[in-house]
Amino acid sequence: MSKEITLDTPIEELVKEHPEAVGFLARHKVRCIRCGEPLWLTVGELLNEEGVENHQFLIDELKRYLNTKKSPDP
Amino acid sequence: MKALLEKLHIKEVNIGACAGADAWYEDAEGPELVSYNPTTGEALAKVIQATEKTCNQVVSQALEAFKSWRMIPAPKRGLVVRDLGEALRDFKEPLGELVTLEMGKIKAEGVGEVQEMIDICDFAVGLSRQLYGLTIQSERLQHRMFEQWHPLGIVGVITAFNFPVAVWSWNAAIASVCGDTVLWKPSSETPLTSIAVQHIANRVMADHGIKGIFNLVVGEGSVVGERMINDKLIPLISFTGSTEMGKRVSEAVVRHFGRSILELGGNNAIIVAEDADLEMAVRTIIFGAVGTAGQRCTTTRRIIIHKSIAPELTERIINSYKQVPIGDPMDEGILMGPLVNKAAVEDMMAALDKAKEQGGKLLYGGKRLPDKGERFVEPTVVKMPAQTEIVHLETFAPILYLLEYEDIEEAIQIHNEVPQGLSSAIFTTNLLKAEKFLSHEGSDCGIANVNIGTSGAEIGGAFGGEKETGGGRESGSDAWKGYMRRQTNTINWSKELPLAQGIKFGD
Numbered sequence: 001m002s003k004e005i006t007l008d009t010p011i012e013e014l015v016k017e018h019p020e021a022v023g024f025l026a027r028h029k030v031r032c033i034r035c036g037e038p039l040w041l042t043v044g045e046l047l048n049e050e051g052v053e054n055h056q057f058l059i060d061e062l063k064r065y066l067n068t069k070k071s072p073d074p
Numbered sequence: 075m076k077a078l079l080e081k082l083h084i085k086e087v088n089i090g091a092c093a094g095a096d097a098w099y100e101d102a103e104g105p106e107l108v109s110y111n112p113t114t115g116e117a118l119a120k121v122i123q124a125t126e127k128t129c130n131q132v133v134s135q136a137l138e139a140f141k142s143w144r145m146i147p148a149p150k151r152g153l154v155v156r157d158l159g160e161a162l163r164d165f166k167e168p169l170g171e172l173v174t175l176e177m178g179k180i181k182a183e184g185v186g187e188v189q190e191m192i193d194i195c196d197f198a199v200g201l202s203r204q205l206y207g208l209t210i211q212s213e214r215l216q217h218r219m220f221e222q223w224h225p226l227g228i229v230g231v232i233t234a235f236n237f238p239v240a241v242w243s244w245n246a247a248i249a250s251v252c253g254d255t256v257l258w259k260p261s262s263e264t265p266l267t268s269i270a271v272q273h274i275a276n277r278v279m280a281d282h283g284i285k286g287i288f289n290l291v292v293g294e295g296s297v298v299g300e301r302m303i304n305d306k307l308i309p310l311i312s313f314t315g316s317t318e319m320g321k322r323v324s325e326a327v328v329r330h331f332g333r334s335i336l337e338l339g340g341n342n343a344i345i346v347a348e349d350a351d352l353e354m355a356v357r358t359i360i361f362g363a364v365g366t367a368g369q370r371c372t373t374t375r376r377i378i379i380h381k382s383i384a385p386e387l388t389e390r391i392i393n394s395y396k397q398v399p400i401g402d403p404m405d406e407g408i409l410m411g412p413l414v415n416k417a418a419v420e421d422m423m424a425a426l427d428k429a430k431e432q433g434g435k436l437l438y439g440g441k442r443l444p445d446k447g448e449r450f451v452e453p454t455v456v457k458m459p460a461q462t463e464i465v466h467l468e469t470f471a472p473i474l475y476l477l478e479y480e481d482i483e484e485a486i487q488i489h490n491e492v493p494q495g496l497s498s499a500i501f502t503t504n505l506l507k508a509e510k511f512l513s514h515e516g517s518d519c520g521i522a523n524v525n526i527g528t529s530g531a532e533i534g535g536a537f538g539g540e541k542e543t544g545g546g547r548e549s550g551s552d553a554w555k556g557y558m559r560r561q562t563n564t565i566n567w568s569k570e571l572p573l574a575q576g577i578k579f580g581d
Contacts, residue, residue, distance in 0.1 A: 010296045012262065015417045023420030027428075033421055034316030035339055036369055036414055036470040037234055037261060040295035049318075 005063060007044030007055060014043060020069045024062055028052075075111075075175065079119060081168045082270035090121045090265060090292030091128035093135035094285025095276040099128040107292065109266045112178040112412045112449045113402050121265040124291040124298050132289050136228045136255040137307060139286025144225040144253040151251050152202025154287070157278045158247070159195030162188060165274055169239065169267070171404065176264050177235050178411040178449070179366045180403040191243035193533045194549060198247035201554055205252065216568030223558040225253025226333075230302040230311040232295075232323070235414050236369045236470075237314075238264035239271055241337075244533065244549040245312045245557075246275075250287055252557040257289045257308065259299055263414050265292045295319075306330035310557065313337070314371070316468075317494070317542040324544075335556050336544025337537070339468040340496030342519075342528035343376035345485045345511065348383050350501035351525070356390045358501070358527035359474070364398055364410050364453045365529065368472030369418070372497040372521070372529035376465065376475045378485050384478050388457070391474075392438045395453055401446060412449035413471060419449055422471035425464055426454065429473070432462035437476070466492050482507050490518045496539030497521040497528040520547070 005014060005021075014021050015038040022032050030050045032038055039046060047055045079085075090107070091099040104122040111118055124132070143151070162169070170185030179187075207221035229249040233241045238260060246256045260268035268290055275288035291298050303311055303326040312335040313323045320338040327334045344362070346355050362374030379387050403411030413419050419442060426440050439452030453472040458465055465475050479485040489498060498519040500511040508524045510516055520539035521531065531537050536551035538544070547553040573579060 010294070012294050012296060015415075019416035019420055021420075022417040023424040026421055026424035031421070031467075033417055033470070034318050035234055035371070035468065036236060036418055037263075037315050037319070038295070038417075039316070039318060040299055040322065042296075 005043065005059060007042060007047070007059070009043045011041050011043065011046055012038045014038075018066050020066060021062055024065045028058060030058075075118070078168055078171055078175070079266070082165065082172055083273040084119050084266050084270060087120045087122065088266070088269050090269070090290070091124040091132050092272050092276070092290045093132045095280040097135055097285055099124075099131045101125040101128045104128065105294070107262060107265055109176055109264070111175055112414050113404075113447055115448060118176065119266055121269065121292050124293040126297070126301060129291050129293070129298055129301050132291055133228065133257065133305065133307060135286040136257050136289045139284065140225070140227055140255045143255060143284070143287055146253070148202045148205050148251055148253065151253060152199045154278060154282050154284070155195050155202065155247050155251055156199045157281060158275060159192050159199070161274045161278050162192050162195065166192070169270055169274075172267050172270055173238055174403050174411070176266050177238055177414055178403055180408055180411055183366060187237060187240045190240040190533060194243050194247045197533055197550055198251045201248065202251040205554065205558070212564065213574065214566070214572045215570070216566070218565045218567065220563050222561045222563060223252075223555070224561055226557060226559055227254060227309045228307060229254045229256050229557060230308045231256055231258045232299060232302065232311065232313045232315065233258070233260050234314050235261035235263035236366060236371070238267040241314050241548070242268070242271065244537070246288060248549070248554050249557045252554055254310070254557055255287050255289065257291060257302065259291050259293065259302060262292075262294060268292060300326075303327055304330070306332065309333060310335065312546070312548065317544070320544050333556070335546035335548060337371065337539075337546050337548060338542060338544040339494050340371045340373070340539060340543060341375050341466070341468050341492040341494040342372055342497040343378055343489050344374055344498075344528060345378045345479075345489060345500040346380065346383065346387055347482070347500065347502035347504060347507050348380040349503045350383070351503060352383065352387055352390060354525060355387065355501040356394055358499075359391055360394050360398065362527040362529045363474040364395070364472055367410050367413055368453070369414065369470050370529050372531065374474065374528045375468065376477060378477050378479055378488050380485070381478045381480055384476075388437065388476060392455060395438045395455060398453055400443065400450060400452075410453060410472070412447055413451060414449070416448055418470060419451055422451055422469060422473065425467070425469040425471065425473060426456070428464040429456050429458065429475070432464055433459040434475070461488055461491055468494060482510060486511065486516055493542040494539065495519045495541035496543040497523075497531075499523040499526060499528050501525055
């Protein structure tokens, strides 16, 4: 079972465990992978860098989105 | 598959920290990394990743090895690299196949990548006798002034998945003849190819009775990568990856006054002039945009077409795209394999949504290909009304944006407008346009070609780019200077003590 997504979740882990998160976040102007590689940041650090104001709201939205998209392998 | 992995000494579970044949370091606390075949989604093997503890062990070995390696004459260091090249010749086919198996580029490109390793080893062997310094005319009587190039120390090499072995070799072959030792952190997408290379390097080091010259630490960027870039015992980091990570690497390295060689994002374009040979242009565009499924730093991402030929060239490109065989990259005749992982597919789809929002017209492709596998997509052509925000970004996927221009000045302006500056090309039979493109007011990229595409560089030239591509240079030409420290020496063989600029001090 994958760990809960928090502000401290490394992007490397997020991308591996929840690849669908990449598309969702990219549509919200938050790009987790560049040149095909995940950034060495936590979710919170990336949201800060991208100027997202309400971090928790976006994480909650992401979780809701992922609940509708379960995927069998990373 | 099993036979291939065995041939390269890949086990079911492998250790991810190594400094030589008898120096594999395992930490029971090291997290496990599973490597997948992107074509099938099947797990290939596991790696116990390096931890802080095992990283420290490897760095100690590399540092110890440097103390003696730097004193070995460079041409003798070249003999080790010569043997590395020979060993790579022995393993060319299986190592190339493993590249294909682990990251999904077609077999011809996988084997070609190993050939690139061999080529750079050959180059480095010659270089080992040519690490020249200048002799400079001194203004003082009976003085001799000259430059020497000394080794730096441990060179940290951080590579990306898309060229999982070639980029290591560009750095490792050059750095090692320069007298440095090498610490490699590969991409977490391609740990097995790095372990296979380490076994080959171990064999060569053992034959020469040495260890600690070529070293490996497989691990997460946020753990192993951060440790490397913040370590003042590592005076040079050669980083291949994104602009955003390059900034982070550069800032960390500068804090301890280290150096970095940055090979970062590209957003490469080909200008196709009205007088271009369209047959040649189309073949080049397909190789540049579709090859490695659009996941090269030098992938052709933008075509800037003269208005008068836009309808014809667009039609020809689309007809060619329709004929691109997509499938298992190990199979003969296939030209495009999968993307490296599912996240890359998601990233591509999000970029296409944005392109459409910004007025892009999808001319070809744009869909996932689930029947072939979860990581397969169609190569895609999008006509853009202008160079919008999404076109300024590098999306690591086979998306080709078409833009139009009216005169060569406008073409160059569109070309140079993006923040990246890696590779560029113009197709023209007009000498004036070609020269303008290569001139000071032409392409602002590190690589600028005429009637050749943006990808497929030879090892003999210096590879790298300007602006947000980072400014670093690797591989050929005089890129070796980045791996050494320059020392200016003056010897006074007179019996006087003249000062420079004729200054008199206490005479």
